[in-house]
Amino acid sequence: MNKIKNLADLRELKEKLQSKTKLREKSEYPEQLVQIKVAMATCCIASGSRETMNYIVDELDKRNIDAVVTQTGCMGYCYAEPTVEVIIPGKESIVFGYVDVKKADEIIEKYVKGGMLVEGIIPMNYKKIDEQ
Amino acid sequence: MKDLSYHILDIVQNSLHAGARNIGIDISESTVNGMLCLKISDDGCGMTPLMTRRVSDPFFTTSVKKKVGLGLPLLKQNAEQTGGTFTIESVEHRGTLVSATFNLRHIDMIPVGDIASTFKILIAANPDENFIYTHTSDRHGFELNTAETRDGLGGISVNTHEVLEFIVEFINNNLKEL
Numbered sequence: 001m002n003k004i005k006n007l008a009d010l011r012e013l014k015e016k017l018q019s020k021t022k023l024r025e026k027s028e029y030p031e032q033l034v035q036i037k038v039a040m041a042t043c044c045i046a047s048g049s050r051e052t053m054n055y056i057v058d059e060l061d062k063r064n065i066d067a068v069v070t071q072t073g074c075m076g077y078c079y080a081e082p083t084v085e086v087i088i089p090g091k092e093s094i095v096f097g098y099v100d101v102k103k104a105d106e107i108i109e110k111y112v113k114g115g116m117l118v119e120g121i122i123p124m125n126y127k128k129i130d131e132q
Numbered sequence: 133m134k135d136l137s138y139h140i141l142d143i144v145q146n147s148l149h150a151g152a153r154n155i156g157i158d159i160s161e162s163t164v165n166g167m168l169c170l171k172i173s174d175d176g177c178g179m180t181p182l183m184t185r186r187v188s189d190p191f192f193t194t195s196v197k198k199k200v201g202l203g204l205p206l207l208k209q210n211a212e213q214t215g216g217t218f219t220i221e222s223v224e225h226r227g228t229l230v231s232a233t234f235n236l237r238h239i240d241m242i243p244v245g246d247i248a249s250t251f252k253i254l255i256a257a258n259p260d261e262n263f264i265y266t267h268t269s270d271r272h273g274f275e276l277n278t279a280e281t282r283d284g285l286g287g288i289s290v291n292t293h294e295v296l297e298f299i300v301e302f303i304n305n306n307l308k309e310l
Binding site: 018042046050071073074076 | 133195197201202253257281293
């Protein structure tokens with residue numbers, strides 16, 4: 001039985017990571033970080049949310065963006081899966097629908113990095129003008 | 133669901149939703165017998181006997197946002213269409229065990245798929261939960277225990293990108309030897 005903990009590689013990896021200054025303390029100020037929640041229920045998985053989340057996890061690292069990526073359950077927008085909720089500190093949360101790899105790239109580049117809204121928003125937080 | 137790896141991702145979401153801290157994913161396959169056995173166990177809140185009987189009904193769900201619950205029924209269908217079996221056992225406040233067997237030689241057998249991706253996503257989103265993944269075949273076997281990995285890494289989080297890539301490589305290398 002091969003075990004990951006028996007691998008000296010793990011120790012090597014640990015030392016390599018510790019020497020890097022890149023290590024970020026994510027847990028200290030989670031509320032100041034961008035939160036990205038990928039819906040991961042049966043409907044979402046069948047529509048390709050695993051690929052979307054995989055891409056987001058890889059790209060955030062590549063582009064050096066500090067963000068917390070988590071999963072949520074079905075938000076009830078099964079017709080628009082995969083759905084992704086993005087919470088930028090100080091702003092209202094926004095849910096995007098039909099987020100494939102291409103859309104995810106657009107969301108990261110334009111909304112997360114630049115603060116610009118992109119198409120494909122599901123108006124779940126919709127409020128009438130007199131409610132605001 | 134196109135393959136087994138998606139089913140694993142899907143069923144484990146149930147365990148996480150049930151508040152499980154330790155989730156075991158066990159796959160044992162034998163080309164000699166032509167059988168594959170998938171077991172997913174957790175220490176979540178469990179279910180009552182009545183609910184356990186009803187969960188493989190596609191029109192039963194605990195969700196208030198939709199009227200269907202397809203995760204377990206789809207797994208049941210994919211197992212049974214190969215002549216395999218599907219069982220679910222649950223004890224309230226103790227946990228749940230989902231088991232499915234597949235006939236590897238059946239024409240309707242779904243592929244195993246990208247298991248490494250499934251675990252990458254699970255660990256990335258749930259760094260504090262313990263996943264124990266064991267996979268054995270006639271020739272080889274391996275285990276990934278995120279609790280042990282966490283200990284081995286000291287203070288470094290298991291969802292650091294380099295660690296995730298390391299885990300993906302570990303799984304893929306071992307799957308090749310199966």
